[in-house]
Amino acid sequence: MLNEFSNNTISLxxxxxxxxxxxxxxxxxxxxxxxxxxxxxxALKAVESGATSLGIKASNGVVIVTEKKLPTTLIDExxxxxxxxxxxxxxxxxxxxGPDYRVLISKARKKxxxxxxxxxxxxxxxxxxxxxxxxxxxxxxxxxxxPFGVSLLVAGYDHNGPQLFQVxxxxxxxxxxxxxxxxxxxxxxKFLEKRYKPxxxxxxxINTAILTLKEGFEGEMDEFNIEVGVITNDKKFRILEPEEVxxxxxxxxx
Amino acid sequence: xxxxxxxxxxxxxxxxxxNQTVALxxxxxxxxxxxxxxxxxGLNTDILTLRESFKFQMNLYNLEEEREISPKTFAHxxxxxxxxxxxxxxxxxxxxxxxxGEDYTPFLCATDLIGAMEFPKSFVxxxxxxxxxxxxxxxxxxxxxxxxxxFEVVSQCLLAAVDRDALSGWGSVVHxxxxxxxxxxxxxxxxx
Numbered sequence: 001m002l003n004e005f006s007n008n009t010i011s012l013x014x015x016x017x018x019x020x021x022x023x024x025x026x027x028x029x030x031x032x033x034x035x036x037x038x039x040x041x042x043a044l045k046a047v048e049s050g051a052t053s054l055g056i057k058a059s060n061g062v063v064i065v066t067e068k069k070l071p072t073t074l075i076d077e078x079x080x081x082x083x084x085x086x087x088x089x090x091x092x093x094x095x096x097x098g099p100d101y102r103v104l105i106s107k108a109r110k111k112x113x114x115x116x117x118x119x120x121x122x123x124x125x126x127x128x129x130x131x132x133x134x135x136x137x138x139x140x141x142x143x144x145x146x147p148f149g150v151s152l153l154v155a156g157y158d159h160n161g162p163q164l165f166q167v168x169x170x171x172x173x174x175x176x177x178x179x180x181x182x183x184x185x186x187x188x189x190k191f192l193e194k195r196y197k198p199x200x201x202x203x204x205x206i207n208t209a210i211l212t213l214k215e216g217f218e219g220e221m222d223e224f225n226i227e228v229g230v231i232t233n234d235k236k237f238r239i240l241e242p243e244e245v246x247x248x249x250x251x252x253x254x
Numbered sequence: 255x256x257x258x259x260x261x262x263x264x265x266x267x268x269x270x271x272x273n274q275t276v277a278l279x280x281x282x283x284x285x286x287x288x289x290x291x292x293x294x295x296g297l298n299t300d301i302l303t304l305r306e307s308f309k310f311q312m313n314l315y316n317l318e319e320e321r322e323i324s325p326k327t328f329a330h331x332x333x334x335x336x337x338x339x340x341x342x343x344x345x346x347x348x349x350x351x352x353x354x355g356e357d358y359t360p361f362l363c364a365t366d367l368i369g370a371m372e373f374p375k376s377f378v379x380x381x382x383x384x385x386x387x388x389x390x391x392x393x394x395x396x397x398x399x400x401x402x403x404x405f406e407v408v409s410q411c412l413l414a415a416v417d418r419d420a421l422s423g424w425g426s427v428v429h430x431x432x433x434x435x436x437x438x439x440x441x442x443x444x445x446x
Contacts, residue, residue, distance in 0.1 A: 120330035
């Protein structure tokens with residue numbers, strides 16, 4: 001009886017000592033002598049080898065596209081949804097590690113709902129981008145965790161008009177008129193630099209985005225291996241159906 | 255009370271503890287920004303604390319969002335803050351009055367002490383004299399009043415109601431909010 005009692009107490013004591021998540025008190029991301037945070041540099045490498053995603057801000061909306069390259073035809077592509085909504089008015093895409101992306105989306109959705117509960121207003125794009133960037137920065141300065149291996153493109157339409165933000169593993173975020181992340185991002189960005197016009201309309205932007213994606217695409221591009229998300233001044237983010245994507249692709253092929 | 259593209263909010267300035275009058279100049283109506291006025295009645299310490307609390311929240315909001323808060327959003331924020339203390343509430347009855355949107359539509363909101371919101375189109379009352387106020391406002395309220403007429407109506411309603419209530423009076427203040435700004439006038443009431 002006494003042994004049972006002391007065993008139970010000891011196990012309870014050990015349980016209490018275990019904190020959720022980090023066992024370490026020190027950060028795994030530390031400065032190197034030349035002032036760089038190597039873990040973040042490595043995280044950015046992980047992003048660079050991820051599937052290409054790009055976004056374009058038009059005068060009346062934003063479009064984000066990504067390539068959905070699945071390793072085998074056996075995977076049910078309907079179950080893989082890379083473009084996600086944070087709320088009715090904001091959509092996100094990523095390049096890098098899928099599981100890290102899922103966790104970030106979950107946290108970001110919670111933050112956006114907390115904002116809505118407080119103010120009964122959809123969170124503005126720059127505010128949610130700042131909050132997500134804050135989460136990513138926490139993981140570069142907390143004990144026992146590693147940085148996220150994703151860069152996000154956040155697209156939305158609020159009182160400041162259409163906006164496109166990129167959020168990096170370091171926690172920095174900034175707005176783009178048009179950009180690409182992941183594999184082929186530098187070539188795609190050069191392509192976009194030539195094609196981008198500030199007064200571009202959303203239809204034009206969608207065509208340009210799909211064309212840019214096609215430039216670096218390995219193999220045949222069809223409506224099942226890319227995803228397209230659009231938001232216009234109705235402030236509702238929509239992921240296009242495969243039939244609609246097929247129309248855009250066939251227009252380009254003509 | 256709401257008029258045509260204008261709102262007015264008025265209150266007395268007595269601060270008392272049961273039948274003892276402690277102060278004659280307690281201002282309970284605060285400006286949140288150029289579009290929103292916020293008034294409270296009830297426990298004085300809660301009024302003062304919440305005033306500071308909302309000033310804190312609004313300063314942060316202005317810095318983070320780089321814009322002014324709209325009256326409707328502020329009203330929801332107030333309700334949320336009050337409900338967060340559901341089981342140990344602030345003993346106040348807030349009133350939010352403002353002009354919403356590009357066309358300066360009048361916006362009125364009143365909540366109870368735990369954040370149940372109401373959005374009346376005409377007028378809203380709160381305080382120890384609320385029953386008398388309700389009666390007078392019902393009688394004198396008209397739709398689409400211009401600012402000058404709105405001021406007259408609100409003043410007369412307040413004066414009539416505070417005379418009926420022992421715990422209200424000792425001076426009053428009326429704010430009229432239009433798209434050109436806020437006009438504030440102090441009225442003399444019976445000093446009893």
